[in-house]
Amino acid sequence: MAETIDKTKIPPKDSGRRRFFHALASLGSGAVTGLVGMKMLESKKAEAAELPAVLAEPSGRLVARMQQELEQTIASGRTPSWLMVVDTRKCIGCDACTVACRAENPTGPGGNFRRVIQKEHGPSVGAWAVFKPVNCLQCENAPCAKAVPAGMIWKRPDGIVEFDHKKLKGSYASAAAQACPLKLITIDDGKTFTESTPSQQPYELRAFVENGEVHSRKPGANDLKDSARKCTFCSHLLDIGVLPACVSTCVGGAMYFGDANNPSSLVQEITQGRRVFRGHTDMGLTPRVIYFEEPMPDAAHIDCSVCHY
Numbered sequence: 001m002a003e004t005i006d007k008t009k010i011p012p013k014d015s016g017r018r019r020f021f022h023a024l025a026s027l028g029s030g031a032v033t034g035l036v037g038m039k040m041l042e043s044k045k046a047e048a049a050e051l052p053a054v055l056a057e058p059s060g061r062l063v064a065r066m067q068q069e070l071e072q073t074i075a076s077g078r079t080p081s082w083l084m085v086v087d088t089r090k091c092i093g094c095d096a097c098t099v100a101c102r103a104e105n106p107t108g109p110g111g112n113f114r115r116v117i118q119k120e121h122g123p124s125v126g127a128w129a130v131f132k133p134v135n136c137l138q139c140e141n142a143p144c145a146k147a148v149p150a151g152m153i154w155k156r157p158d159g160i161v162e163f164d165h166k167k168l169k170g171s172y173a174s175a176a177a178q179a180c181p182l183k184l185i186t187i188d189d190g191k192t193f194t195e196s197t198p199s200q201q202p203y204e205l206r207a208f209v210e211n212g213e214v215h216s217r218k219p220g221a222n223d224l225k226d227s228a229r230k231c232t233f234c235s236h237l238l239d240i241g242v243l244p245a246c247v248s249t250c251v252g253g254a255m256y257f258g259d260a261n262n263p264s265s266l267v268q269e270i271t272q273g274r275r276v277f278r279g280h281t282d283m284g285l286t287p288r289v290i291y292f293e294e295p296m297p298d299a300a301h302i303d304c305s306v307c308h309y
């Protein structure tokens with residue numbers, strides 16, 4: 001028997017996500033292309049009124065632009081100020097970025113540098129979900145750095161927070177992990193996905209670079225065991241002119257990355273004058289990962305409680 005749908009419980013047609021995509025579609029139609037800061041079409045109340053036209057471009061083109069900007073920055077020799085931007089309205093929760101992150105930064109089954117949080121809202125019919133990818137925010141005055149002796153955690157000139165894996169072990173690793181307000185540090189337990197299978201897979205034993213040093217998680221020779229680890233914006237890739245794995249993999253076109261020092265960069269273009277995720281600043285953090293915070297259905301803004309229980 002067909003399910004009866006109570007139409008009074010279906011979200012209104014001007015829901016934030018729908019308004020957002022209507023606006024993008026209209027931008028893509030060409031009728032108003034080029035009007036940076038166009039008004040949202042369906043609601044004068046929408047706080048998400050300002051939409052840079054560039055957001056309507058195909059995500060593949062934007063990834064190509066970010067890659068080109070990165071190569072120019074590296075070639076110029078100037079010091080960048082790296083910034084990651086996440087548009088939660090475009091994230092579809094597919095976890096492709098999480099898989100790409102794991103492939104690029106081996107951690108084993110017990111750890112990860114990045115995860116995608118999902119929180120469902122609304123009635124059983126017409127419910128909606130917010131997907132929020134999270135990784136280290138590369139904070140200024142990082143709480144994790146304040147929790148351990150000086151010299152164990154530092155900032156690169158480009159803003160990336162780095163760990164000394166040799167020193168940041170045991171109780172120091174635990175102290176740093178506890179101090180991170182968003183629990184974005186993992187302590188390497190040394191385990192691998194395939195260690196109890198007949199054939200340990202080579203991808204788990206390969207050498208890789210983290211914080212400028214070559215490591216391997218080969219059982220018995222894993223120098224990262226018991227060390228605190230976290231996202232580095234794939235600094236080993238950035239340093240050779242390649243975008244972070246999560247950014248180049250994002251199928252939803254929700255990830256943006258670039259140099260905040262470059263006034264013509266994509267990240268500058270899409271963030272100027274826009275609000276960011278309030279939750280992090282409310283926690284006293286000054287992050288380098290910012291989230292668009294446009295209204296979603298039934299919510300004035302997305303606050304911490306959406307993703308953190």
Ligand code: SF4
Nearest residue numbers: 136137139142144180
């Ligand atoms: S998000 Fe956590 S791990 Fe990353 S710099 Fe900030 S406090 Fe440290």
Ligand code: SF4
Nearest residue numbers: 091094095097250252
């Ligand atoms: S790959 Fe992109 S769309 Fe998919 S979960 Fe990650 S951020 Fe969201």
